[in-house]
Amino acid sequence: MITDPHIAAKVHQLLRESSELINSAAMLVKEHCPEDEFESFRDGISKILAETLIEVLNPLYFLHPDLAPLGLRIPKNRIQPPPDAPKVIATRDLTYSLNADPDSALPMQVRVFSPRPARMRPEDTTPATDSVCTVEFHGLPYSRFDCLKIHGIDSIQSLSLALNIDRFLRNVERNHALTFRWAEDGSAYFDESAD
Missing domain, CATH: 1.10.287 (Helix Hairpins)
Known part of the structure; x- marks a missing residue:
């Protein structure tokens, strides 16, 4: 760069x-x-x-x-992941606007990574039966929302839980004065009449 x-x-x-x-x-x-x-x-x-x-x-x-725009979180590093790192297996493109500026449409992408065995400590040598899935939220202005580590008893459960992004997005929308919209057509991501 x-x-x-x-x-x-x-x-x-x-x-x-x-x-x-x-x-x-x-x-x-x-x-x-x-x-x-x-x-x-x-x-x-x-x-x-x-x-x-x-x-x-x-x-x-x-x-x-x-x-960088005021309030935008800057990543601490840009280290490339190792070749055996979990791969992105699903994405969702959204936009968000700050409620203070409803006409803005800032892009964001949700990325769900493949499940991997969970290790509680690096020194663990026994095979892990539980699993973890990472969900990344690229584009959100708050660093604590960079990614979530979703644990499950196996890879199917961790993936199933990781794909349930709506609960997290609803919480962010309610507590941080944001509105999420579909990137494709700009329509509201959540049904506003359901609130």
Whole structure:
């Protein structure tokens, strides 16, 4: 990634400007095109914006934390996982907005990793019968929500429990003034009439 702070700042500004242009393009399509064309367009640009955040901006913020938006958690390291590390087996793309700024649509992705044997201590040598699944929440602004370790009596139970992300997201939405939406169409993730 870019190490020169002056170039990084210029790149960051250009990416912010391009994001504003993309948003303007989305508003133009929304105002002047049929709903199905707008939905297709919005799906495409939400993927671009999410990838830009995850693959470009987050690494840039890691090297240059002064460029990061206020309150955005910066990862402590970017160490690549070992080849035998659990793999992502399921994802869900969402957006969230801060209730103070309901028009914002910040991308986030939920990632569920394959179950692995749980070890209570590194010195344990007996095979573990219980299992753990990791669930990561990429894009949320609070570091304590980076990931969850979900334990079960075996791999099926830990995976089943890990896939139940709605309980966690509902709690975050209620307690941290956020609103989650589907990335595909911007509709509310939770049925607002059920509250």
